Amino acid sequence: xxxxxxxxxxxxxxxxxxxxxxxxxxxxxxxxxxxxxxxxxxxxxxxxxxxxxxxxxxxxxxxxxxxxxxxxxxxxxxxxxxxxxxxxxxxxxxxxxxxxxxxxxxxxxxxxxxxxxxxxxxxxxxxxxxxxxxxxxxxxxxxxxxxxxxxxxxxxxxxxxxxxxxxxxxxxxxxxxxxxxxxxxxxxxxxxxxxxxxxxxxxxxxxxxxxxxxxxxxxxxxxxxxxxxxxxxxxxxxxxxxxxxxxxxxxxxxxxxxxxxxxxxxxxxxxxxxxxxxxxxxxxxxxxxxxxxxxxxxxxxxxxxxxxxxxxxxxxxxxxxxxxxxxxxxxxxxxxxxxxxxxxxxxxxxxxxxxxxxxxxxxxxxxxxxxxxxxxxxxxxxxxxxxxxxxxxxxxxxxxxxxxxxxxxxxxxxxxxxxxxxxxxxxxxxxxxxxxxxxxxxxxxxxxxxxxxxxxxxxxxxxxxxxxxxxxxxxxxxxxxxxxxxxxxxxxxxxxxxxxxxxxxxxxxxxxxxxxxxxxxxxxxxxxxxxxxxxxxxxxxxxxxxxxxxxxxxxxxxxxxxxxxxxxxxxxxxxxxxxxxxxxxxxxxxxxxxxxxxxxxxxxxxxxxxxxxxxxxxxxxxxxxxxxxxxxxxxxxxxxxxxxxxxxxxxxxxxxxxxxxxxxxxxxxxxxxxxxxxxxxxxxxxxxxxxxxxxxxxxxxxxxxxxxxxxxxxxxxxxxxxxxxxxxxxxxxxxxxxxxxxxxxxxxxxxxxxxxxxxxxxxxxxxxxxxxxxxxxxxxxxxxxxxxxxxxxxxxxxxxxxxxxxxxxxxxxxxxxxxxxxxxxxxxxxxxxxxxxxxxxxxxxxxxxxxxxxxxxxxxxxxxxxxxxxxxxxxxxxxxxxxxxxxxxxxxxxxxxxxxxxxxxxxxxxxxxxxxxxxxxxxxxxxxxxxxxxxxxxxxxxxxxxxxxxxxxxxxxxxxxxxxxxxxxxxxxxxxxxxxxx
Numbered sequence: 010x011x012x013x014x015x016x017x018x019x020x021x022x023x024x025x026x027x028x029x030x031x032x033x034x035x036x037x038x039x040x041x042x043x044x045x046x047x048x049x050x051x052x053x054x055x056x057x058x059x060x061x062x063x064x065x066x067x068x069x070x071x072x073x074x075x076x077x078x079x080x081x082x083x084x085x086x087x088x089x090x091x092x093x094x095x096x097x098x099x100x101x102x103x104x105x106x107x108x109x110x111x112x113x114x115x116x117x118x119x120x121x122x123x124x125x126x127x128x129x130x131x132x133x134x135x136x137x138x139x140x141x142x143x144x145x146x147x148x149x150x151x152x153x154x155x156x157x158x159x160x161x162x163x164x165x166x167x168x169x170x171x172x173x174x175x176x177x178x179x180x181x182x183x184x185x186x187x188x189x190x191x192x193x194x195x196x197x198x199x200x201x202x203x204x205x206x207x208x209x210x211x212x213x214x215x216x217x218x219x220x221x222x223x224x225x226x227x228x229x230x231x232x233x234x235x236x237x238x239x240x241x242x243x244x245x246x247x248x249x250x251x252x253x254x255x256x257x258x259x260x261x262x263x264x265x266x267x268x269x270x271x272x273x274x275x276x277x278x279x280x281x282x283x284x285x286x287x288x289x290x291x292x293x294x295x296x297x298x299x300x301x302x303x304x305x306x307x308x309x310x311x312x313x314x315x316x317x318x319x320x321x322x323x324x325x326x327x328x329x330x331x332x333x334x335x336x337x338x339x340x341x342x343x344x345x346x347x348x349x350x351x352x353x354x355x356x357x358x359x360x361x362x363x364x365x366x367x368x369x370x371x372x373x374x375x376x377x378x379x380x381x382x383x384x385x386x387x388x389x390x391x392x393x394x395x396x397x398x399x400x401x402x403x404x405x406x407x408x409x410x411x412x413x414x415x416x417x418x419x420x421x422x423x424x425x426x427x428x429x430x431x432x433x434x435x436x437x438x439x440x441x442x443x444x445x446x447x448x449x450x451x452x453x454x455x456x457x458x459x460x461x462x463x464x465x466x467x468x469x470x471x472x473x474x475x476x477x478x479x480x481x482x483x484x485x486x487x488x489x490x491x492x493x494x495x496x497x498x499x500x501x502x503x504x505x506x507x508x509x510x511x512x513x514x515x516x517x518x519x520x521x522x523x524x525x526x527x528x529x530x531x532x533x534x535x536x537x538x539x540x541x542x543x544x545x546x547x548x549x550x551x552x553x554x555x556x557x558x559x560x561x562x563x564x565x566x567x568x569x570x571x572x573x574x575x576x577x578x579x580x581x582x583x584x585x586x587x588x589x590x591x592x593x594x595x596x597x598x599x600x601x602x603x604x605x606x607x608x609x610x611x612x613x614x615x616x617x618x619x620x621x622x623x624x625x626x627x628x629x630x631x632x633x634x635x636x637x638x639x640x641x642x643x644x645x646x647x648x649x650x651x652x653x654x655x656x657x658x659x660x661x662x663x664x665x666x667x668x669x670x671x672x673x674x675x676x677x678x679x680x681x682x683x684x685x686x687x688x689x690x691x692x693x694x695x696x697x698x699x700x701x702x703x704x705x706x707x708x709x710x711x712x713x714x715x716x717x718x719x720x721x722x723x724x725x726x727x728x729x730x731x732x733x734x735x736x737x738x739x740x741x742x743x744x745x746x747x748x749x750x751x752x753x754x755x756x757x758x759x760x761x762x763x764x765x766x767x768x769x770x771x772x773x774x775x776x777x778x779x780x781x782x783x784x785x786x787x788x789x790x791x792x793x794x795x796x797x798x799x800x801x802x803x804x805x806x807x808x809x810x811x812x813x814x815x816x817x818x819x820x821x822x823x824x825x826x827x828x829x830x831x832x833x834x835x836x837x838x839x840x841x842x843x844x845x846x847x848x849x850x851x852x853x854x855x856x857x858x859x860x861x862x863x864x865x866x867x868x869x870x871x872x873x874x875x876x877x878x879x880x881x882x883x884x885x886x887x888x889x890x891x892x893x894x895x896x897x898x899x900x901x902x903x904x905x906x907x908x909x910x911x912x913x914x915x916x917x918x919x920x921x922x923x924x925x926x927x928x929x930x931x932x933x934x935x936x937x938x939x940x941x942x943x944x945x946x947x948x949x950x951x952x953x954x955x956x957x958x959x960x961x962x963x964x965x966x967x968x969x970x971x972x973x974x975x976x977x978x979x980x981x982x983x984x985x986x987x988x989x990x991x
Contacts, residue, residue: 013128013135015142015526019481020125022509022526025519027115027122029512031070031079035111040064041074042093045105053101055093055108062087064110071097074107082113120459124485133488137470140183140494141487143536147494149549152180158204160232168581171197174552178495179204185537185551186497187544189578190568190731191559191693198473198497199228205493206233206448210468214451215486217477217505221691223252225473226451230259233449242268242443247452247463263451265443273439280432287425290418297415300405307398314391321384324377331374338367454478458485469493474691476530479505483531500532501542501572501718502728503690533719542719543575556581559693563597563766564730564737570762571755572718572727586735588653588695591638593631594736596768601627604744606772606797607704608888608903618706619660622887622903622910623776624740625667626795628656628698629674630775631738632682633794640696642678649678655692656683657729658700659712667700669909674793686725689732697733704742707976709749716754723755730759738770739763751982778901781805793906803902807878807886808836810904814880817846819915821875824894825856833893834863841865849893850875856893879911887914935970938989944974947987957987 042055065087070080081099088094101108124132140147155176156162167175171193178184178201188194198214202225205212214229216222223246230244239262246263250256261267270277342363345356412418450464454472457463470490472478475498478486482505487494509515509523532538537551546553555578557565562580569577588594606623635641635654642648658664667683703709715722730737743764750757778797784806798806811818818840820833837847841864848866850873851857857867878886887910888902935941937948946967949957954973957964960983961975975984 014144015484016125016128018522018526019484020122022523023118023121023125023481025509025512025515025523026507026527027118028079029508029515029523030115030118032512032514033508035070035080035114037112037114040110042071042095042108042110043106045095045101045108047101047103048094051096051098053095053097053105054088055095055105056091057087057093060087060091060093064112068113068116070111070113071095071099071101071108073101073105074109080111083110085110117455117459120455121481121485124458125481128485128488133485134491135488137490137494138484138488141484141496141531141534143534147183147550148181149177149183150180152176152204155179155204158207159200160203160207162200165200167193167196167200168556170552170554170556174554175200175204177552178493179208182493183550184495185532185535186495187499187532187537187551187553188497189499189501189554189557189573189576190727191557192554192578193556193558194473194497194499194554195225195228197554198225198471198495199232201495202229202449202469202471203232205469205471210492211447211464211466212449212469212471213457213464213467213489214449214471214473215454215457216473217454218474218691219249219251219453221474222246222248222451222453223250223255224691226263227252227255227258229449229451230255230263234259234262238446240268241272242446244449245443245447245451247450247460248456265440265447268446269436269440269443272443273436276432276436276439280429280436283425283429283432287422287429290421290425293412294415294418294422296405296408296412297418300402300409303398303402303405307395307402310391310395310398314388314395317384317388317391321388324380324384328374328377328381331370331377334370335367335374338363338370342367454482454486457489458482467491469495471495471497472531474498476500476502476532477505477690478531479507480527480529480531480534483534487531496531496535498530498532500530500538500544501724503687503724504528504530504721506687538719540719542717542723546576555579558582559734560731561586561597561735564733566766567598567737567759567762568727568731571730571759572723574758575718586695588735589639591635591640593634593638593770594640594696594738595770597736598763598767599736599738599770600743600763600767601631601738601740601770601772601775603627603704603740603742603772606776606901606903607742607745608901616662616706618703618708618710619662620666620913621663621700621702621705621742622905623705624700624702625663625670625910626776626903626905627740627772628667628700629670629795631698631740632671632675632679634775635696636675647678649681651681651694653694654682654696654698655689655694655732656698656700657686657689657732658683659685659702659725660710661685663700663702666909666913669913670907673907673909686729690728693732693734695733695735696738697729697736698738698740699729701739701741701746703749704745709746713750713754713756716751718755720755726755726759739767749980751980753982776903779806779904781809784809795903795905797901797903799901803886803890806904807890807892810878810880810884810886811836811840814840814845816881817848817879818881819848819850819879820892821850821873821877821879822891822893823852823873823876824891824896825851825854825860826893826895827856829891829893829895830856830859834859837865838863851893875914877914879914882911882915883908885910885914935972936989937972937987940977943977945977945979945981945984946970946972946974947984948989949973949987953987957984960984 040057040059040061042057045053045055048054065085067084069083069085071083072078072080081097083095083097086094128135136145139145152158158179159175174184174186174197178186186194186197188197202212202214214222214225216225226244226246233239233244236243242265244263245265247265250260250264261271342360345359345363445465447464452463467489468491470486472483472486472495475483475496477498505528507523507527510520510528512520535550537545537548539545544553553576555576557578558581560568560580561582561584565578565580603623608623632641636643641650641653656667658667664683664685668680671679671682703713712725713722717723741760741763743760746760750760776795776797778799780798780802784792818837841847846866847864848868849860850868850870852871852873853869857869860867876890878890878892883906885905885907886902887905890902935946937946939946947957957973961979964973964975967974981988
């Protein structure tokens with residue numbers, strides 16, 4: 010041990026989380042860098058087609074594309090030429106073709122490490138932090154005079170459990186408040202904060218999200234807004250305000266920066282004035298500096314010009330001397346050549362000598378003459394430059410005549426800078442005074458843990474929505490309390506988002522450590538919840554709120570069935586709906602059973618269960634019907650529907666699909682209507698539609714795999730169901746769910762309750778079944794609606810669509826048969842001749858030549874499974890449409906008019922990697938209980954084989970291995986008798 014318990018354990022958990030984060034794909038946006046090259050030991054240059062400024066800085070992560078290694082930290086800078094410079098210790102190679110960049114999300118965890126490492130040195134109150142792990146003996150009592158501290162306490166609309174929670178929190182060292190959905194937990198913690206303030210204590214209120222902080226802080230501000238000093242920062246918000254209503258009502262009174270500016274308004278104005286004078290003096294000094302520089306430049310140019318003149322004069326003098334010398338030599342030569350003929354040899358020698366001398370002088374003259382133009386040009390350029398600089402000097406002298414002397418300006422700058430520094434220090438002291446005024450501070454858990462000092466001192470820490478707070482952060486936040494700790498939340502709603510316990514690269518020991526020291530919420534950490542997720546309600550430290558005011562009784566019943574069977578909630582509201590009467594909302598709980606309209610997904614593979622086009626169509630028609638019923642804003646209205654309706658779905662892929670298609674069909678203001686469960690924690694809507702998605706693929710997916718009250722499945726279903734106030738609509742394929750769910754699980758209990766008690770809404774009433782003849786008679790709006798077509802109507806309806814194609818027809822059909830190819834070419838060829846591009850996506854087949862000869866473009870793909878038709882990138886035929894094969898549709902097909910759906914299917918097809926053949930496993934390498942090639946192998950006796958085939962469709966005999974097998978997605982409890990005993 011190197012620190013107080015459990016610091017070492019928490020440090021290890023946080024470091025495992027950092028490692029897992031660096032190995033994960035991250036949760037934010039990625040940026041692609043391309044055409045990289047190494048420019049230094051740890052430096053690279055890349056190009057980037059879609060740059061985002063927020064990706065610049067020293068908190069980035071990088072790794073090569075399609076690389077599954079851990080991300081490396083990087084410092085990123087965008088260069089003036091658009092290139093992206095990356096500094097990283099990672100070896101990306103000499104010329105990395107493509108790399109991915111994302112923001113480093115480990116900074117918060119590193120702050121937790123720092124806080125934990127400071128714990129032993131007095132950075133935290135270890136006694137209060139220890140209360141979360143069940144250490145110590147915190148006093149548990151009850152305030153007998155709550156009306157002294159909570160204004161109008163006796164008149165407030167509080168039930169007995171709410172009053173018990175408030176009174177216990179005001180009279181105890183430690184209080185846990187278990188607040189299931191709609192039980193008024195926010196009102197309770199707001200009263201606790203109000204009472205603690207009036208007891209003379211400083212309160213730090215924290216929650217995991219900004220919205221959760223703001224929702225409670227808005228209530229606290231309402232309770233304390235008439236207190237003396239409220240406008241001077243009695244209640245403050247550290248960090249950005251997320252909730253618009255809080256910003257509007259109390260922003261000026263709780264934002265420390267705004268309070269400081271308001272309280273020091275004259276000082277801020279004086280600072281601005283001094284800064285303005287300082288900037289002006291510096292600008293005037295810059296003019297002096299420019300003038301002095303120009304004068305110096307002119308002097309240098311004149312000196313250089315004089316030097317040039319001297320050189321030119323010297324050159325000209327040398328030229329003249331050579332010319333004179335040549336003239337004298339010419340006269341002397343002439344004199345020698347005219348003398349009488351005595352001494353001819355001496356005369357000839359003399360002439361040769363003089364001729365040699367003249368040639369030398371002439372050569373020197375030629376060289377000097379060659380230098381003269383350059384010297385003259387240099388003199389001219391010097392003169393021009395001097396003329397330009399002289400003009401600049403004259404202009405600068407003119408500007409200087411209107412300015413104070415430089416010495417005086419230097420004195421002004423020095424004096425203003427000293428005054429500005431003193432004023433800024435005074436303003437900083439105002440900010441410190443504002444911080445000292447704070448008695449109730451609201452902020453996120455992350456900011457509370459990361460900040461060195463938010464308040465002068467903290468007496469009470471209130472942790473709200475504590476079920477979403479990870480163990481190390483909760484422990485650090487609790488350690489900020491000097492006297493009292495209040496923990497409020499619901500351990501059966503969403504847990505903290507962590508990664509280490511699910512990190513595939515971690516050891517089993519590390520995963521278990523992360524589960525124990527990272528994933529547990531404060532209630533479980535303190536021993537208030539047993540390993541099965543059951544609450545220890547008799548523990549005196551915890552008060553359980555048990556009356557909810559949000560949901561109608563029928564909705565509350567289903568929430569109790571799923572999440573609170575051991576502690577059922579009572580309903581404190583009426584059973585009346587606040588919405589207009591609608592045929593779609595025939596009761597509080599509505600079930601839309603899509604079992605009769607199940608269709609295979611156009612994509613194959615492991616992710617097929619994450620979207621469901623039939624459910625998408627049903628939700629479209631629910632939204633359309635709610636519009637016509639006046640429950641949602643009418644078409645063309647600017648008002649968003651998000652105040653009335655939420656659509657909640659398990660998987661991001663379905664949420665994205667619904668967002669795209671609803672926005673296309675109903676307008677941009679429908680953005681925000683659909684999301685996953687996590688995004689709706691803490692909110693509520695009059696109508697909630699839950700899209701279960703299950704039924705399109707062959708398996709349920711992780712959302713439904715958990716068992717028990719502590720499982721993620723229970724928590725996610727609880728949050729989704731409990732968002733509804735007046736009406737809950739569940740879209741589900743009941744037949745598929747019943748065959749796939751574990752009967753002992755919470756999801757199965759939900760299904761059973763829906764089948765027994767929900768009002769049924771027929772899928773046929775929402776998505777019509779049509780014939781081909783209907784297409785010619787429908788108005789444009791009706792033609793855009795999703796619709797089912799019986800198998801015997803599909804061919805005529807598809808032919809109608811092809812005949813109306815204007816740009817493109819894409820046929821996805823794995824197999825080709827002569828008859829269907831001939832028949833459909835009769836339909837396709839006229840469109841090809843009309844300029845429509847027809848593309849057939851298929852496997853290699855001799856009939857490909859016939860398609861190409863007819864003018865079709867053929868895209869060959871091995872092992873493809875898609876069976877869809879896309880027309881003009883707008884109309885999608887969805888189901889098992891083997892258009893060019895003998896095995897055509899045998900059941901209903903769906904026709905969808907939605908470019909987003911067409912793009913999605915094309916994206917799925919384009920990204921599919923189906924060209925590599927499967928690698929066969931050798932016989933004898935599997936045993937009962939082993940999963941191989943997507944098959945779960947079983948030990949089935951001859952007498953049991955018929956029973957297996959009855960229970961599980963698709964059970965097969967593997968003759969090579971002498972074993973029976975089923976699809977690996979079949980729940981194990983269904984075939985448990987044929988699996989090895991544990």
